[in-house]
Amino acid sequence: MKYEAVIGLETHIQVRTRSKMFCSCANRFGDEPNTNVCPVCMGYPGVLPSPNREAIRATVRAGLLTGCEIARFSKFDRKSYFYPDMPKNYQISQYDLPFCSRGAIRLSGTGFSGAPLPEKAIGITRIHLEEDVAKLTHFGGASGVDYNRAGVPLMEVVSEPDMRSADEAYAYLTCLKEIMQYGGIGDCDMEKGQMRCDVNISLRPAGATEFGTKIELKNLNSFRAVHRAIDYEIWRQADLLDRGVVLQQETRGWNDDSGESYLMRTKESAHDYRYFPDPDLMPVVFSDADIEEFRRELPEMPEAKRARYERDFGLTAYDAGVLTADRELAQWFECAAEKAKQPKLVANWVISELLAALSAEKTTLEQCRVKPGALAELTDLIASGAISGKIGKEVFAVMLAEGRSPKSIVEERGLSQVSDAGAIVQLVSEAIEANPRQVGEYRAGNAKILQYLVGQVMKLSRGRANPQLVVAELKKQLDG
Numbered sequence: 001m002k003y004e005a006v007i008g009l010e011t012h013i014q015v016r017t018r019s020k021m022f023c024s025c026a027n028r029f030g031d032e033p034n035t036n037v038c039p040v041c042m043g044y045p046g047v048l049p050s051p052n053r054e055a056i057r058a059t060v061r062a063g064l065l066t067g068c069e070i071a072r073f074s075k076f077d078r079k080s081y082f083y084p085d086m087p088k089n090y091q092i093s094q095y096d097l098p099f100c101s102r103g104a105i106r107l108s109g110t111g112f113s114g115a116p117l118p119e120k121a122i123g124i125t126r127i128h129l130e131e132d133v134a135k136l137t138h139f140g141g142a143s144g145v146d147y148n149r150a151g152v153p154l155m156e157v158v159s160e161p162d163m164r165s166a167d168e169a170y171a172y173l174t175c176l177k178e179i180m181q182y183g184g185i186g187d188c189d190m191e192k193g194q195m196r197c198d199v200n201i202s203l204r205p206a207g208a209t210e211f212g213t214k215i216e217l218k219n220l221n222s223f224r225a226v227h228r229a230i231d232y233e234i235w236r237q238a239d240l241l242d243r244g245v246v247l248q249q250e251t252r253g254w255n256d257d258s259g260e261s262y263l264m265r266t267k268e269s270a271h272d273y274r275y276f277p278d279p280d281l282m283p284v285v286f287s288d289a290d291i292e293e294f295r296r297e298l299p300e301m302p303e304a305k306r307a308r309y310e311r312d313f314g315l316t317a318y319d320a321g322v323l324t325a326d327r328e329l330a331q332w333f334e335c336a337a338e339k340a341k342q343p344k345l346v347a348n349w350v351i352s353e354l355l356a357a358l359s360a361e362k363t364t365l366e367q368c369r370v371k372p373g374a375l376a377e378l379t380d381l382i383a384s385g386a387i388s389g390k391i392g393k394e395v396f397a398v399m400l401a402e403g404r405s406p407k408s409i410v411e412e413r414g415l416s417q418v419s420d421a422g423a424i425v426q427l428v429s430e431a432i433e434a435n436p437r438q439v440g441e442y443r444a445g446n447a448k449i450l451q452y453l454v455g456q457v458m459k460l461s462r463g464r465a466n467p468q469l470v471v472a473e474l475k476k477q478l479d480g
Helices: 053-065 166-182 223-242 288-296 302-313 317-324 327-337 343-361 372-383 389-402 406-413 421-434 436-443 449-460 467-479
Strands: 003-014 077-080 090-093 100-107 120-131 135-139 142-146 153-159 195-205 215-220 250-255 260-266
Touching: 003 166, 003 223, 053 100, 053 120, 053 153, 053 166, 053 288, 090 120, 100 166, 120 166, 166 195, 166 223, 166 302, 166 327, 195 223, 215 223, 223 250, 223 260, 302 317, 302 327, 302 343, 317 327, 317 343, 327 343, 327 372, 343 372, 343 389, 372 389, 372 406, 389 406, 421 449, 421 467, 436 449, 436 467, 449 467
Parallel strands: 215 250
Antiparallel strands: 003 153, 003 195, 077 090, 100 120, 120 153, 135 142, 195 215, 250 260
16 A cells, blocks of 8 residues: 655754843853753742743744744743753743744755755744753763753744655755744754754555644654654554554654664643643734834845845856855855955855865864955956966965965965966977977877877976966967
8 A cells, every 4th residue: 555644843943042031041052061040940939031032033033934924912831841851840832822823935956865856835833932941961870951951942833744755854944944044043053952853744545635643753863864764754654554553643762873763652632731821921912013123124035045146146056055055154155256256256166165175174164264355356366367276276275274365375476377478488389399299199180189288388387377378379389
C-alpha cells in the first residue's frame, strides 16, 4: 500500500533582546551558569512579571513577515509544567489568543537533496510568545540545571500540516530562518539552542483525506537531523502499517548517531497542561495605527533582495541566492558593491574567494581583515587593468593576512600589470626566441601551442603582463 506523509512543524525561536521576557536579567548566551537570574525568572513568591515590549514587537513583525493576521486583543496564559527546567512549575505562554495567526510561507528552490521543489505555500497556524525553560545537562547519574536560559523570550511558530516530504520540511525551515534573521527577530543558531524544531508526522493511504495517527519527534538539533528523522519515521510508520500494527499517538526522540527514533512518552493533550489566563499580566491591545507602524518597520526580505540583485547588479539567480542566504553576508556584499565599478565582479570574488577563505580559516565576516571597501578597491584595480586576476589573488592573500589596502600592496611589491606596448613587444620577442620548437609547431598548425607561449611570456613578466595584449602581440609576431 502506498502512503502519503502529512507533516507539520513546531519551531521555537529565541527572540533577540537585551533582557529576558518578564524581568530585566540579561538575555545573553555563554555566560557562567546561573549568573543571569533573579527572583522573577526563578519563580520566587511575591514577585510580579513585566512583559518585554521589544519581544512583543518582534513577534508582531514576525507575523507580518509571514502574512499573519495580528490579534488586536491578546493575552498571556499559564501552562502547568512540572519539570526541573521550569522553576515556577508553570510556563507563561499563550493559548487561545496568540499574537499572530493564519499566515503562510512560500517555498521555492531546492530541498536538502538538491531536488527542485515546486512553488508551494505552507500555512502558519499561529505564532505565539512565551518564556524559554532552563538548560539541563546530564552527567551520567546526575543532572545540572542552568537557569540563565529560563525566562528568555521564545517565539513558537506552528505550521499547518501542509508538508509532504522531508525536502519540503527542510525548505520550510530554511525560509523561516531567513525571514527571522532578516527581520532582526532572532539569530536562529541551532548550535546555541536559539532555534529548535519538533516534527509532527503521520501517514495516510494515498488519496485519503483523513489524517493518520500523529507522532511527534523531538531532540532535532539541525536541519539535516530534521530531514533524516522525517525520512526514517516515514519508513518506520509505513513498515508498521504494512504489518497491520495500529499506531498510537506518542512522542519520540531522535538519536542522530544511530539514525533512529525512540519512544519517550505518550502524547499529552492540551487539557493536561491546565491552561488559564495569567492573573499577573494585563492583556495586550493593538490599534490599527500600531499595526501600520510595525508594518513600516519591516525590512527587505530575501526574495525581494534576490530580485533586486539580479536586476540592479546583473547577478545570476544562483549568485543572488548564495549572497542572500545569510543576512550578514548580504549586507557585506552590498557595502562593497555600492563602492565598486563592477558589482558583478565583486559578487564573483565574494563567492569564489572570500567565502572559501572564511571556510578555510574557520572565521567569520566580522573577524575577517578584508573589509567591503577594500574588496571594492581590489576589483576596481582588476577591472581597470592595473593588475591581472592572477595578481589579484596574490594581493587578496596579503589582504587577508595583514588587513592592508590593495593599492598599498600593489605599489610596495611592484605588482602593477604591464600594459606598455613596447614592454609587451620585448617580452613576446624574448619568449619566441627562447622557444623555437614550440614556435615551429604553432606555425605548422598546432594552435594550442599559443597558450604555452602565453605562459612563457607571463613567466618572463612574473605574471604582470596584460594577458590580452600578450595574446594579440604573439599572434601579430607569429602570424605576420
